[in-house]
Amino acid sequence: MTSFKHHYRYFLEQHPGKLHCAPHSHHYWPDVTRQAQLDYWDDSAQGVDHKWDTIFGKRIPAVQRQLAELLDHPAPEQFVFAQNTHELLYRVISCFDPAKPLTILTTDGEFHSFSRQVKRLEERGNVTVVRVACEPFDSFSERWQAALSAQHFDLVFTSQVFFNSAVVAPPLSSWLPNVADDTLVMVDGYHGCGALPTRLREFADRIFYLAGSYKYLQAGEGCCFMTVPRNCQLRPEYTGWFADFENLAKPQQATIGYASDGLRFAGATMDFTALYRLQAVLDWWQREQLTVEAIHGYVQNLQQEFLKVIDELDHPLLNRSALLHHDLANHGHFLTFALCNEAQVLELSRLLREVGVETDSRGCRLRFGFALYHDPVDYQQLKKAFE
Known part of the structure; x- marks a missing residue:
């Protein structure tokens, strides 16, 4: 072996x-990530303020393409990066009007980035969260389907692989067609991405898929990402200057603008060292045909x-x-x-x-x-x- x-x-x-x-x-x-640390330092030293041209013009597009290939996703430009999945999660949640009722369907097996946040949201009084128990696992799929059918939800959030058991959730193809078109669907892929063969092509324009480099992508903390459905017109209230990077130098309009691709869910200034490490890992996998x-x-x-x-x-x-x-x-x-x-x-x-x-x-x-x-x-x- x-x-x-x-x-x-x-x-x-x-x-x-x-x-x-x-x-x-x-x-x-892996050892290849060590040089990636230095590469980021070198690009920063050479570019100073202009390093963003290298990061947004070369590094981010390269990693977007690699992740799209890894996950069989048809639109690399729909991948957006952040330091952690919680940032991305909350940007999506901030698209909902806090003055209006919000109904969420999820499970009792979600990681703290989500479970803690929605518990806090419930304190508003107009947020209702339905949690389907993961166990017994043999009947989860049926109970999940029943919960989906019981009422309309604004947001559905579930894992690809449950973090506290490693049990794989039911495939999207088995339940996503039954979800109302106006329901926003998010999938936490952190324990699936880089571990289980994953193909998002069929669902790319329907779901937000969250993952990051801390675990199976082997590049450490600081580089998480989310796929955004094409033609998404949502306007996250929690937003930063990266979200309209191309128009930064233009006169700012009264109405806040957003990028037409995944960057509409971007935030603001961050350390991209982890993205360099991730690129090094994915390059290594490609070289080794791993x-x-x-x-x-x-x-x-x-x-x-x-x-x-x-x-x-x-x-x-x-x-x-x-x-x-x-x-x-x-x-x-x-x-x-x-x-x-x-x-x-x-x-x-x-x-x-x-x-x-x-x-x-x-x-x-x-x-x-x-x-x-x-x-x-x-x-x-x-x-x-x-x-």
């Missing part, structure tokens, strides 16, 4: 003897090798009966074990950490992630925790 560890030498050398099983939380960066399909296949094999070790442990808590999943053949890039209480999770985490195995947890759920910088033999290290 091919090993990819030599592509992550800088990070791995900083953590000798460690098995990092939390790439779904903070992925190690597709998402190939990465996903590699990780699926790692997961099976990991589960063989789990079976050999025959541990009373850390075993397949505690594994949260719906279909391991169609699953995200981490495995989640649901234990009885948080104390059990903390104790297992401690034992694993003492032998150099880094995991992460959410309450009573212990999570193990998988990455290209793992080899199947690495998981033998788990046995040391229970000797």
